[in-house]
Amino acid sequence: MRSLVLVVLMAFASYGVAADGKQLFQKCIACHGVDAQKSALGKSKIIANMSLEENIAALKGYQDGTYGGTMKALMKGQVSKYTDEEIEALAKYITTLGK
Numbered sequence: 125m126r127s128l129v130l131v132v133l134m135a136f137a138s139y140g141v142a143a144d145g146k147q148l149f150q151k152c153i154a155c156h157g158v159d160a161q162k163s164a165l166g167k168s169k170i171i172a173n174m175s176l177e178e179n180i181a182a183l184k185g186y187q188d189g190t191y192g193g194t195m196k197a198l199m200k201g202q203v204s205k206y207t208d209e210e211i212e213a214l215a216k217y218i219t220t221l222g223k
């Protein structure tokens with residue numbers, strides 16, 4: 125019984141917690157590198173070196189199809205489901221990786 129209460133409490137605690145950029149970035153690592161210092165598939169910029177505004181603009185642009193190069197459809201698939209809050213958390217985390 126006590127553990128059930130705990131599980132319910134933990135469910136409430138995690139609900140509404142701010143988006144975690146580091147955790148969201150895990151699925152980007154395969155192409156962009158663990159520290160965002162790789163040119164993804166030899167096509168992208170080094171995203172860790174882009175500013176916060178540039179990263180947000182790029183990610184939102186991929187979502188609505190207004191940004192990108194020859195492989196923008198691929199990136200649209202990567203980011204289409206994220207909320208604005210998640211995009212901002214991702215962009216913030218990426219810019220902490222810049223040198």
Ligand code: HEC
Pocket residue numbers: 148149151152153154155156164165167168169170171179182183191192193194195196198199202203214
């Ligand atoms: C399957 C490989 C792959 C994955 C996974 C991937 N990307 Fe990309 N990303 C690319 C490629 C390729 C480009 C260049 C696309 C183009 O032509 O515009 C790119 C471009 C970008 C850019 C813009 C850089 C530029 O050159 O203007 C950002 C920012 C970015 N990705 C962030 C992310 C984030 C955040 C994730 C995870 C949610 C992610 N990517 C997942 C391959 C990937």
